[in-house]
Amino acid sequence: MKKEDREILCSLIRDHEDTVGSSRVTMMALTAFIESIKQVRCGVGEVRQLYSELSGAIKNTEPKVIPLIHLIEEFENEIGDSPDGTIEEIKERAIRILEAKHRKIKTKIGRLIEYGLTCISEGDVIIVHTIGYDVKNMLKLASQVLHKPFKVIVLKQDPLKTRQLIKFLETAGIDMEVIPEYSLGHYVEQGNKMFMGALSITEDMRVVSAVGSANIVSLCHLNRLPVYLFANTLKFSHRPSSQQRIHRKVASQTHGDVSFKLTTHSHDTVDLRHVDVLVTEDGIKDKAAISEWINASSR
Structure with a gap:
């Protein structure tokens, strides 16, 4: 991800967190991540790099959005370093994991x-x-x-x-x-x-x-x-x-x-x-x- 793209992402997350709070911005970011996976067009060899670039940018925002970072780290651990299967199978698995993370924080907020x-x-x-x-x-x-x-x-x-x-x-x-x-x-x-x-x-x-x-x-x-x-x-x-x-x-x-x-x-x-x-x-x-x-x- 280019430096200017990372800065824009940081600014967007910071501005949204400032107005709606970190819980809401975490859910919004997870939803946006899911939508980006649905729309991405790439080969199996590129998908891990794309996940890593976006995850890395999310984990280095100013300030750090800790709930989002925790869930993204869980996602990285569950998706693995070398996802197996076709590109569509990898995308479907990634979406299922992220949807589970969205439900997790929503449940915590409700309680x-x-x-x-x-x-x-x-x-x-x-x-x-x-x-x-x-x-x-x-x-x-x-x-x-x-x-x-x-x-x-x-x-x-x-x-x-x-x-x-x-x-x-x-x-x-x-x-x-x-x-x-x-x-x-x-x-x-x-x-x-x-x-x-x-x-x-x-x-x-x-x-x-x-x-x-x-x-x-x-x-x-x-x-x-x-x-x-x-x-x-x-x-x-x-x-x-x-x-x-x-x-x-x-x-x-x-x-x-x-x-x-x-x-x-x-x-x-x-x-x-x-x-x-x-x-x-x-x-x-x-x-x-x-x-x-x-x-x-x-x-």
Whole structure:
């Protein structure tokens, strides 16, 4: 794959993850992979190279989408180094494997949402910053199916993401109040929970999450406002936060008679110790269980 093609793929995955979350972008990427296999026209000798090129590009995006990487690595192991059979047989096998991976993450998300619904109570005032596919569906089900009355305080940040979140909450009929992100200090006592998602949870117990999360979680932690983290276990990385390839961008800015270079990053990292409740498809860990897990991992 050409360098410019890899950069375009990285940008597409990063932009989609930023707006819909890593779970949803993983499912979208798997679906796109399946469609590309259906349409590819090549010989048996070329197919392995094509798989390897696409898999390699997916595994080296900025930042790394850990759930997708785990599933792609499973696909590579199952398809083997030298696929046997005709090109159509190889394609059919690859599609079956990828469809099974799609079902796997979909099942994990469904189970996580089931546990997550128990974390929403009547009268809750939930602070959110940026939430992905899992948490959005959880809030929607709690409102429309379980008919639980609760309120969401939306922290305004990126215009596009905030607009999408507001439209989603409006459509779901969820009561909300929108405030500037920097005004959270005036509202933190009104909330009783903060909900967040994750791109990954790293080996060194850091949560790679949406940009801006670190400041918000720190303020909630200082004010003893419980922070709930929702992440299926495919998001657990075997590598430290320093190897998650968080995207760094330097852009020239001009305001009036002042010009400068502005450096931004695609994601933040949050200390898992600042999380009070961790919800996965396997259940709910409270603060004590999270601390025990962190201590065990550091031995």
